[in-house]
Amino acid sequence: MDSHVASLRSALGDDALVTDPAAMEPYRRDRALDPDAGVPLAVVLPETTAQVQAAIRWAAEHRVPVTPRGAGTGLSGGATAVHGGIVLSTERMRAIAVDPVTRMATVQPGLLNAEVKAAAAAHGLWYPPDPASFEICSIGGNAATNAGGLCCVKYGVTADYILGAEVVLADGRAVRVGGPRLKDVAGLSMLDLFVGSEGTLGVITELTLRLLPAPPPPRTVVAWFDDTEGAAAAVQQIASRIRPSMLEYMDRIAVNAVEDVLGAGLHRDAAALVVARSDDQHPDGAEIAVMLDALTAHGAREAFEAPDPEAGERFAHARRIAIPAVERLGPLLLEDVGVSLPRFGELVAGVEAIARDRDVTIAFIAHAGDGNTHPLVVCDPADPSRNERARLAYGEIMDLAIRLGGTITGEHGVGRLKRPWLAAQIGDDLLDISLRVKRALDPDGILNPGTIFAADDTAPTRRGQSA
């Protein structure tokens, strides 16, 4: 092992390598806190594509697993270190160039999402994708998971803003896929294949992002419901008629957790809070009227437009901090299931039933407008029985989403935590051809083994057997 690492060190330089166990510790897991994370041989901290290539070439030569890593804010265990592998963190790859003429940015993967937004805003431009973690998550991680956020309901997901990428392949070659072109259909859509592949097909070392002109100021609508069914029905009516720029949902548990933090006077007794936005500029405010009508028609106790942008932002902020607020109740198993809107009410009710049956606390928050939900299953490290019930509930929620024709993950990725449910959602045949693509691009199975695919299925021995 030591001679292996020595050759890696000489290929990369001292500065780019961490082997001290204490210093490596923070690189072993993402926010899914996988208890089974391995101890890597080394953490690699490249600054350049050439260094990424050198690390991957070394790994390919020695058949050492590579765990690519952005900022480590992943929630599905997609950046869990493998014993004896290397962790490749892109945190030092932080260059960015914004071209206001073409409205594009060229960025290295280690920049935070918020830094990309800020660099764009400095030119009066806008990078829309906004995971709730946008201040701490990396743009490379966003691309690797095809991250979503609050604005997706109108403005789409990360993939919609990626025009091109430089990717280091499993054999160390670097390829450019796509580029600064708004329309390009030359060859297979390999760019889209790399986006969202969670580091299993290559390491993204540069991105070309599409930017938009600065968005018009939003108007915010807030509604409180005494029942979740009414809130779900109102959400569906809004989403079917207009394109809100945000359409969020929080249940009573989430509202109370946020109110514990903010003390802002949120209604602790309400069953659900809906926060919606419109950035439509039509002078008659038609979208606001559609939203208020739908909320009232479905029995909102209160439904009103925020009187000013600051008041509106306070409600959006309340939604954004829901996950850390609920986390104060205990460590979370964080769901990311999605359904089409007519099934949203059934999902809410089903999750309530699971919480009751398993006697666990599950807060329910959602990017409701696109049917992407985050039931937050609260664990208790001091109570093994409760933890086990929480784990079972976590699986049952995915089973439920699949039964409802939904997805186990709308924006976080499969990682390791959701991998056991993938085949049940997509089917054995689609998993089979996905595995064939994985093996075609990473025949030795060194890239992020255990993520999306079972490590056994991508290991070369197994591959040889089934080829």
Added chain:
Amino acid sequence: MDSHVASLRSALGDDALVTDPAAMEPYRRDRALDPDAGVPLAVVLPETTAQVQAAIRWAAEHRVPVTPRGAGTGLSGGATAVHGGIVLSTERMRAIAVDPVTRMATVQPGLLNAEVKAAAAAHGLWYPPDPASFEICSIGGNAATNAGGLCCVKYGVTADYILGAEVVLADGRAVRVGGPRLKDVAGLSMLDLFVGSEGTLGVITELTLRLLPAPPPPRTVVAWFDDTEGAAAAVQQIASRIRPSMLEYMDRIAVNAVEDVLGAGLHRDAAALVVARSDDQHPDGAEIAVMLDALTAHGAREAFEAPDPEAGERFAHARRIAIPAVERLGPLLLEDVGVSLPRFGELVAGVEAIARDRDVTIAFIAHAGDGNTHPLVVCDPADPSRNERARLAYGEIMDLAIRLGGTITGEHGVGRLKRPWLAAQIGDDLLDISLRVKRALDPDGILNPGTIFAADDTAPTRRGQSA
């Protein structure tokens, strides 16, 4: 061969099979009119996914090439029949169901784009992608080529509206990829891989499409220029500042060809016509002002907002009929090259130089706002020398686009015509891994051989050698 076809006939039923040479003739080519098109064994006209599966299973068993075909309006030779193969036309697969609640449509591939638009409009909804051929091209062909159109500059391309698909694989299995979910990152992005794969990875038998609420009425701006440089600069300024819903360009040759048809009083002496639209609803008409300012600042001879929707539509119509209008000058070699906007002027000038040097007529029309252009190289069947020069010009335009960092195809696809230029654009390494994906999904190379990839590279013998 005959016993082969008999078994295919018994698998599909008499009605679904055409073997009469005269009846097969219209199925041998798309609008690229490939002179090297083969004579197929049979044309298959399935109505159901099961029939598609039966045909592909038969083809897989007998290692017979399959050419999937939509409405045959392709412009790159992506639906060129192979000698001794079968052509699989989806023209009879015409079911559609629109769900106004989720704003989605489930469609079979044979429906025309215009029929999808009409079915959506019947519910007050909108399917945006609008290839200029929308009245005669199929939705399945749109998906297979990831077709573009005039609205892409603001509303994106076909892929942006495909949420799910049913695909019949090279071995006859049918898989569902994606589905009625606005956000779904479960597993590799196989849906995006099938979209735009030009029938080389599978046959799309059903699509789940995202629809939008009906668009607000557009306002149209028109400008005439005495020089192409000014028009190019104005286009760039507009696209960098706002999001027009259309931003089109025509040169003098195209304008004159259209005026020959319409007799509408278009300025025959102008160097360029720019037609732009805004559907922004801001009451101050800010986008219209930005457009008029940019056009005037860059020397437009005339720049004005169309006085009413009908007048605006007349200019949009003039742009849409440009290809058939120019076609009256002679058969066309139809380019689809794209560049980023700062290179648009260089592309225009470069194409002019090629036309001069090769002494051929090249009309220049463009979806200018996204840098996607269609230089139309006019051939003359009666003049072999001119035809040969046209063919050389066609290649030189692609060479130029690649030199400018652009693409050989923005929305039509690689097909057979542009295949010789693909490696020069995307590079050998990206072509290599694309080929690996192709071989992983179609190991016997039966799906649309010769399209995107050279048939030799996808044939199983060659595959065995390089594996």
